Amino acid sequence: MPRIFQKISMFFVLLLLTGCATTGIDSPPALQIGTALEPFEIRGVLQKDLQLGGVIRLTGDLFIPLGRSLYIAPGSRLLVVGNDSTKIDPEFLDKGTEILVKGRLAIAGRQMAPVTLSLDESTPAGENWAGIELVGAESVLLSHVDILDAEIGILSLNSSVQLVQVNILGSRYGLLMQGGGQLVYKGGRISGGDAGLLCFDRSALNLSQVSIVDNLEEGLYLARGCSLEQQDLKIERNDLGLIASETYRNGLQPSLRDNRIDFKSLPVETLP
Amino acid sequence: MRVLLIFLFLLLPVSALAIEYHGENTLYEDTVWQGEVLIDGILTIAMGATLEIRPGTRVRFTRIDSNDDGIGESEIFAQGRFIARGSKEQPVIFTSAEKNPAPGDWGALNMMMSESGENLLEHCLVEYGYRGFHSHFSIARLQASTFRYNQRGSQFQESTVAISDCDFSQNFNGLQFRDSKVLIENSRVSDNHWGIRAVYVELRMSGNRIEGNRINGISLRDSKLQLDDNLVTDNRRGIYLQRSEGKLTGNRITNNREHGIYLEDSVATVQGNLIRSNGRSGLKLLAAGGLIEHNRIEQNVEFSFYNAGDEDFNVGPNWYGSAERKPELMDGRSREGLGLLLVAPSLLRQPEVKTF
Structure with a gap:
């Protein structure tokens, strides 16, 4: 198909899909579309708000500063060029390719048009990418998204996150909440990594219809100070299913199945 | 007599006067600062020259970000020797000149190829820089000084650095360095993202608190x-x-x-x-x-x-x-x-x- 027709057809598909999307961003800028032949390439500091769709190629670290917004439209494929020594100024957190967010990020997939974030085929074998890192981020909403092969699928430092139908697969850590903030996670799966969901410090988790399965180490880790509300949570076939205060043992018993050790209690603190 | 007066004048600290540097400037002679200093651009200390900063001096840097990359460009670039010696009661302060200061407002205290003598920061407060202290191929001692609210408290390469009784807190990252020989004693590195991050180094640490x-x-x-x-x-x-x-x-x-x-x-x-x-x-x-x-x-x-x-x-x-x-x-x-x-x-x- 000639390139111009590809672009036109992609435009109309995205137009239909984006019609009613709730982005969390008041007025997204004009949609810019990449194609398999001509992906939209992005890296560096986001200098203005962007709305991207189609095939997007992340060729290096991306930093979304405070006050700026990135919106990814339904059906997009974000291909990350994995690199073990990327750096971005003014700051970076990981040596791998990362999306560092202090501003606003909305990835608005749909059931029939999910968004995938995965490694670009040019990535050297054995390398992954750092993942999405939130540092006091203003607003983060991911809907119908698959995150594949990251070091930490989503690292949230002092940030609040809304996830709807998000799968984090094959990442070393699925989701790490640290330093406070709220996670509302409705539907999805964290699977195939070392650790599933780790909550440190004092974050508040609200999980419904989430499966944390088949991770080599922990399924769900709830440090002291974290709180959990859940509905239809599954923690299955991990090494350690749930690490938490004793108070969670009974309430979460129905969620725990076929882990090597279903429950491990945080030790009672004693003075050294 | 006239020569003697000129000589005495050069040795006097630039006191009481608020000294300002705008644009790109170079100090070719030994220079002493005391009081208020404003740097609005890049100030170079030429090879062979020494900048001495005395207790109680406050050095402010304006925010210039010509390429909009979030990194301020005003800075000190020392190819000569840099000595900032405050006292406990009267520290030397390096800070932003902005009304609402933020990390990265200014560049760095840069030591580049400054190996002719030891560079010193003693009883200093360094804040709101991109890299508070930064060096390449240099020798430096950081003593009893605080580095806070910088993007990186300190960053250096190919340098020999001794750090004692310092505090690196609430920077985006605390200290990062490579290809260097480093001693850190009785210091605190706290509440940063990365505390200490280094490659290809020899690092000795004793009596420090690395926390949070x-x-x-x-x-x-x-x-x-x-x-x-x-x-x-x-x-x-x-x-x-x-x-x-x-x-x-x-x-x-x-x-x-x-x-x-x-x-x-x-x-x-x-x-x-x-x-x-x-x-x-x-x-x-x-x-x-x-x-x-x-x-x-x-x-x-x-x-x-x-x-x-x-x-x-x-x-x-x-x-x-x-x-x-x-x-x-x-x-x-x-x-x-x-x-x-x-x-x-x-x-x-x-x-x-x-x-x-």
């Missing part, structure tokens, strides 16, 4: 570390060595959210430490070697030791809370493909940990 950093407390790759009598607490990971050698003695490595010590492709001697209440394992070992003995390893949430590699590892005698108590292990007995942990009998008496 949101990623790793101490993270080294391809390096040598000697760590004596430090407190490493409340970071995400305490100490992470990759392809490195370490000697860790008499430290308290406690309450880190993940592993107390993580050795990856590294060899370490770990003796006489308290490794306690870390959130995942006390020590995680991946293709690691060395000696682990006479430590107190207690109340780590998941495991005392986690052997994530495929080779067996011999663990020496340690104390696990009581003479009868055995360590909790994660190894090839629990997961196929992992090496075994071959653990010596527990110590019969609790060893001393002599942390400061």
Whole structure:
């Protein structure tokens, strides 16, 4: 198909899909579309708000500063060029390719048009990418998204996150909440990594219809100070299913199945 | 007489007057600052010249960000010698000139190829810079100084740096350096993202508090570390060595959210430490070697030791809370493909940990 027709057809598909999307961003800028032949390439500091769709190629670290917004439209494929020594100024957190967010990020997939974030085929074998890192981020909403092969699928430092139908697969850590903030996670799966969901410090988790399965180490880790509300949570076939205060043992018993050790209690603190 | 007066005038500190530098300027002569200084651009100290900054001086940098990359460009660029010597009562202050200051408002105190004499920051407060202190091919001593609210408290390459009684707190990252020889004593590195992050270095640390950093407390790759009598607490990971050698003695490595010590492709001697209440394992070992003995390893949430590699590892005698108590292990007995942990009998008496 000639390139111009590809672009036109992609435009109309995205137009239909984006019609009613709730982005969390008041007025997204004009949609810019990449194609398999001509992906939209992005890296560096986001200098203005962007709305991207189609095939997007992340060729290096991306930093979304405070006050700026990135919106990814339904059906997009974000291909990350994995690199073990990327750096971005003014700051970076990981040596791998990362999306560092202090501003606003909305990835608005749909059931029939999910968004995938995965490694670009040019990535050297054995390398992954750092993942999405939130540092006091203003607003983060991911809907119908698959995150594949990251070091930490989503690292949230002092940030609040809304996830709807998000799968984090094959990442070393699925989701790490640290330093406070709220996670509302409705539907999805964290699977195939070392650790599933780790909550440190004092974050508040609200999980419904989430499966944390088949991770080599922990399924769900709830440090002291974290709180959990859940509905239809599954923690299955991990090494350690749930690490938490004793108070969670009974309430979460129905969620725990076929882990090597279903429950491990945080030790009672004693003075050294 | 006229020559003598001119000579005396040059030696006098530029006091009382507020001195301002706009655009690109170079100091070719020895210069003394005391009082208020404004830098609105790049100020170079030429090779052979010395800038001396006296107690109570406040140096302010305007924010210039011509390429909109979030990094301020006003800075001091020392190819000569840089001596900022405040006092406890009257520190030298390097700060932003902005009404609402923010990290990265100005560039750095840069030492470049400044090896003719030791550069010094003593009793200084360095804040709102991109890199508070920055050097290449230089010799420097940082003493009794505070680095806060910078993007990076300190960053250096190919340098020899001695740091004592300093505080690196609430920077985006605390200290990062490479290809350098570094001594850090009696200092605090706290509440940054990365605490200390380095590659290809020789690092000796004693009497420090490394606490509350949101990623790793101490993270080294391809390096040598000697760590004596430090407190490493409340970071995400305490100490992470990759392809490195370490000697860790008499430290308290406690309450880190993940592993107390993580050795990856590294060899370490770990003796006489308290490794306690870390959130995942006390020590995680991946293709690691060395000696682990006479430590107190207690109340780590998941495991005392986690052997994530495929080779067996011999663990020496340690104390696990009581003479009868055995360590909790994660190894090839629990997961196929992992090496075994071959653990010596527990110590019969609790060893001393002599942390400061």
